[in-house]
Amino acid sequence: MPSVFIKTYGCQMNERDSEQVARDLQERGHTLVSHERDADVILLNTCSVREMAEQKAIGKMGMLRKLRREKPKLVLGYMGCMAQRLGEDLQRSSPHIDLVVGTQKFHRVAEYVDEALKKREKAFEREDLADLGATINPIVDVAAEKGSQNTIRDHLPEMKKEATAFISIMQGCNMHCTFCIVPTTRGEERGRPIGEIVNEARTLVSRGIREVTLLGQIVNLYGRHEFPKVGDKSPFVQLIEALHEVDGLDRIRFTSPHPMGFRKDLVECFGRLPKLMEHVHLPLQSGSDRILKSMHRPYTAASFRKLVADLRKTRPGIAITTDIIVGFPGETEEDYRASRDLAEEIAFDGAFIFRYSKRGDTPAALMEEQLTEEEKEFRNQDLLSVVNASAASILESCVGTRQEILCEGPSRNDRSRLAGRTRTNKIVIFDGGNRFHGQIFDVAITSASSSTLYGDPAIVDGDAPPA
Ligand code: SF4
Numbered sequence: 001m002p003s004v005f006i007k008t009y010g011c012q013m014n015e016r017d018s019e020q021v022a023r024d025l026q027e028r029g030h031t032l033v034s035h036e037r038d039a040d041v042i043l044l045n046t047c048s049v050r051e052m053a054e055q056k057a058i059g060k061m062g063m064l065r066k067l068r069r070e071k072p073k074l075v076l077g078y079m080g081c082m083a084q085r086l087g088e089d090l091q092r093s094s095p096h097i098d099l100v101v102g103t104q105k106f107h108r109v110a111e112y113v114d115e116a117l118k119k120r121e122k123a124f125e126r127e128d129l130a131d132l133g134a135t136i137n138p139i140v141d142v143a144a145e146k147g148s149q150n151t152i153r154d155h156l157p158e159m160k161k162e163a164t165a166f167i168s169i170m171q172g173c174n175m176h177c178t179f180c181i182v183p184t185t186r187g188e189e190r191g192r193p194i195g196e197i198v199n200e201a202r203t204l205v206s207r208g209i210r211e212v213t214l215l216g217q218i219v220n221l222y223g224r225h226e227f228p229k230v231g232d233k234s235p236f237v238q239l240i241e242a243l244h245e246v247d248g249l250d251r252i253r254f255t256s257p258h259p260m261g262f263r264k265d266l267v268e269c270f271g272r273l274p275k276l277m278e279h280v281h282l283p284l285q286s287g288s289d290r291i292l293k294s295m296h297r298p299y300t301a302a303s304f305r306k307l308v309a310d311l312r313k314t315r316p317g318i319a320i321t322t323d324i325i326v327g328f329p330g331e332t333e334e335d336y337r338a339s340r341d342l343a344e345e346i347a348f349d350g351a352f353i354f355r356y357s358k359r360g361d362t363p364a365a366l367m368e369e370q371l372t373e374e375e376k377e378f379r380n381q382d383l384l385s386v387v388n389a390s391a392a393s394i395l396e397s398c399v400g401t402r403q404e405i406l407c408e409g410p411s412r413n414d415r416s417r418l419a420g421r422t423r424t425n426k427i428v429i430f431d432g433g434n435r436f437h438g439q440i441f442d443v444a445i446t447s448a449s450s451s452t453l454y455g456d457p458a459i460v461d462g463d464a465p466p467a
């Protein structure tokens with residue numbers, strides 16, 4: 001059977017979507033390969049959040065054209081956000097593609113791959129691929145499809161070796177921040193029913209998964225249009241409570257939330273649900289109220305500050321990470337200072353700092369007062385130094401403490417060592433054998449670098465490490 005290589009750009013939701021496509025392909029008998037040279041089908045799951053991500057995928061597809069010259073039956077396709085945004089127009093930059101499949105059609109990719117393989121085979125038999133790199137009419141499907149959010153629910157069987165998994169609980173976003181292309185690429189908010197999500201979690205637990213991360217573009221506003229509140233509890237809080245009841249599931253995380261979705265009912269969950277991990281990724285985007293308004297972010301620096309204080313009061317020691325954009329159109333030195341000061345005051349555990357980049361089809365791209373690249377770069381580096389300092393100091397303060405971790409397997413950078421995550425989502429590297437894999441246990445933190453903790457499970461008082 002044909003072999004398939006999938007390359008994924010962008011966020012965890014894209015990773016999860018690729019996993020679903022891989023699973024569908026396996027069910028049809030395809031094999032997955034980890035090198036493009038070994039593949040009969042190459043799919044690029046794309047990201048549109050920044051122009052650079054799109055250029056990368058288009059550049060990659062250009063390189064793959066050379067491979068087609070060696071393997072004329074090779075099927076090449078785009079799927080995901082850029083495919084959704086550009087649709088048929090992608091033929092202009094990549095005339096040799098066979099497939100363009102949008103974000104609401106991941107469940108059709110396997111079927112389209114088979115169709116494209118047949119088309120290419122036929123063209124090859126007819127010998128009308130005079131130039132072996134030649135194109136055939138691509139299959140393009142970027143239409144919206146009702147209920148498509150319910151199709152991302154299967155996981156790869158090899159996952160039984162893993163201890164953690166992602167669950168997509170919703171698709172799309174209705175917030176329309178003026179810099180963001182997601183509402184165009186992912187469509188309207190659509191949530192999956194609570195019962196289906198809980199069943200998926202139970203299946204994962206039966207395969208050895210101990211931690212799930214719930215995924216959504218505005219994950220904590222999950223279900224607000226489809227499912228009713230019960231008492232004062234939002235659908236998202238109802239979902240967390242239902243997952244908390246799943247036996248064998250030990251840890252629950254979610255990403256990415258919107259500050260607007262942190263109402264009292266959700267903040268309180270951190271005080272009463274021990275399986276909910278002590279980490280919130282809380283995108284600030286700007287510390288200036290004027291810029292927040294221009295971004296169409298409906299909160300203020302003061303309300304964000306209060307939310308952080310409430311979370312810290314409810315669950316002392318909770319880790320808070322964030323996203324901040326510098327150089328948004330019209331951002332003055334004073335506006336930037338407000339972001340810098342707030343970041344310094346809050347002392348985040350970590351942050352992604354983004355230089356604003358124009359995205360077509362967004363209101364901010366048309367705003368006047370665009371900043372120069374030099375101004376953006378200066379602010380980017382300056383703010384990075386602020387957040388790196390707080391992140392390093394928080395890691396340093398963990399040295400000498402005892403932390404519960406879930407061991408996820410070999411460290412990415414040093415396969416001879418193991419890696420686990422603390423409840424606050426910090427990576428801990430330590431020495432040990434296979435017996436630790438998938439186990440939850442305490443380690444003594446012995447040292448810290450600027451981004452990682454190092455620990456030793458053997459020297460924790462009292463408890464023996466897992467057998
Ligand atoms: S809430 Fe997030 S995904 Fe939605 S428009 Fe704003 S930045 Fe984009």
